[in-house]
Amino acid sequence: MRILIGVLGLVLLTACTDHGAQAPATTAGPPSSAIIASERDEALLAAATAEAPAALATLERLVNIETGTEDEVGMAAMSDLLEQELRARGFDVTRHPTTGGREGRASVGENIVGRLHGEGGRKLLLMAHMDTVYPRGGLAAAPFRVDDNRAYGPGIADAKSGIAVILHAVKLLEARKFTGFDTLTVLFNTDEEQGSSGSSALIGQLAGESDAIFSFEPTGVQPEGLTYGTSGIGSVIATVTGRSAHAGVAPELGANALVAAADFVQRTQDLDQGPGRLRFNWTIARAGAVRNIVPNSATLEADVRYPTNESFGPLVAEVRRLAVQPGVEGTTIDVVTDPGRPAFTADEAGRALIARARGIYDSLGHELPVAPIIGGGTDAAFAARSGKPVIEALGLPGYGYHTNDDEYVLVDAIPRRLYLAARMIMDVAQAQ
Numbered sequence: 001m002r003i004l005i006g007v008l009g010l011v012l013l014t015a016c017t018d019h020g021a022q023a024p025a026t027t028a029g030p031p032s033s034a035i036i037a038s039e040r041d042e043a044l045l046a047a048a049t050a051e052a053p054a055a056l057a058t059l060e061r062l063v064n065i066e067t068g069t070e071d072e073v074g075m076a077a078m079s080d081l082l083e084q085e086l087r088a089r090g091f092d093v094t095r096h097p098t099t100g101g102r103e104g105r106a107s108v109g110e111n112i113v114g115r116l117h118g119e120g121g122r123k124l125l126l127m128a129h130m131d132t133v134y135p136r137g138g139l140a141a142a143p144f145r146v147d148d149n150r151a152y153g154p155g156i157a158d159a160k161s162g163i164a165v166i167l168h169a170v171k172l173l174e175a176r177k178f179t180g181f182d183t184l185t186v187l188f189n190t191d192e193e194q195g196s197s198g199s200s201a202l203i204g205q206l207a208g209e210s211d212a213i214f215s216f217e218p219t220g221v222q223p224e225g226l227t228y229g230t231s232g233i234g235s236v237i238a239t240v241t242g243r244s245a246h247a248g249v250a251p252e253l254g255a256n257a258l259v260a261a262a263d264f265v266q267r268t269q270d271l272d273q274g275p276g277r278l279r280f281n282w283t284i285a286r287a288g289a290v291r292n293i294v295p296n297s298a299t300l301e302a303d304v305r306y307p308t309n310e311s312f313g314p315l316v317a318e319v320r321r322l323a324v325q326p327g328v329e330g331t332t333i334d335v336v337t338d339p340g341r342p343a344f345t346a347d348e349a350g351r352a353l354i355a356r357a358r359g360i361y362d363s364l365g366h367e368l369p370v371a372p373i374i375g376g377g378t379d380a381a382f383a384a385r386s387g388k389p390v391i392e393a394l395g396l397p398g399y400g401y402h403t404n405d406d407e408y409v410l411v412d413a414i415p416r417r418l419y420l421a422a423r424m425i426m427d428v429a430q431a432q
Ligand SMILES: [Zn+2]
Pocket: 001, 015, 016, 017, 129, 158, 159, 192, 217, 218
């Protein structure tokens, strides 16, 4: 997930699969102010506070295993560690080899699934991703360290904080002997940062078997927050074919694919609808190789962010319509589109989860504002396709992910985030 601008100029950060710059997203209407009141559980808060140092120690262990999204060695070590941690908490664990890949990059490692059976109640799925955007060597350049209220390290927020919160929230439940759930299923997947092609089917299956899904991407630091939706992230690739000719002797015998591509870029500019709506931007162009040859091919790639899954189709239709008549005679334009990661929009039951989380935070004296939608996308979208309610961003408040800034999480937020996660599990598991 990525950055989001909510109402009142609030800027919320959440983690995402969205590689690259922190693009401000959207402002599509006022968020609901719904809150389900929650009574503060002093014993749970005390336990969460006492658990915080152990959670910080876990974070250090997680950060010290480098898990760049294609790092086979690191991913194997992380999978082993997490299997062990889940088994120590009484979970049955299965490993699911990652399949697939995108843009010539294979997904690596094994997705870890843990199941803990209770004595009745609902089935909950808790999920966070193991992989980070940082290639091997990032840790040496920016080792784990705690400086005042900030704990630093590559991937510490996105999403190792989510893994730590899951593991220690479960520990709090264990200490309370809370078994009021049918099943707690935990998923740690390996390839969120490259689109989850090797885990999205598994996410969909596990979500379908659950009554509610909690996703543990990080949240922002000021303020912490939630979102009613995440954008779909798709692509459009246009291939222009022309005819080459000597650029100096007889260019008129050619059909210049580069010029046709430039014309196509111009004619599709207004497909971008601006902040808060569908975003369409050409970001890559390739044409020509030799200066004195009229190029016979050109390729364009556009990044697409769509607020609802229904909005991608009409965009594709319009791009194709505009491609039918290229601006240069003798050229053709072929368009290939990929909806990529779907959009996620919280349904009524998802909004109820959000209202519940806000009430729990309210009981601690903290606010959780809700953004209408963010420009990034997360695995929440794959889970939501099951039709089951999903809540996103239950990891720690963090900053600097997907950037060159040092990534950090707020240490003093650990108790309230452990409390939030544990309380959400208890309340939703027993909800009627
Ligand atoms: Zn993430």
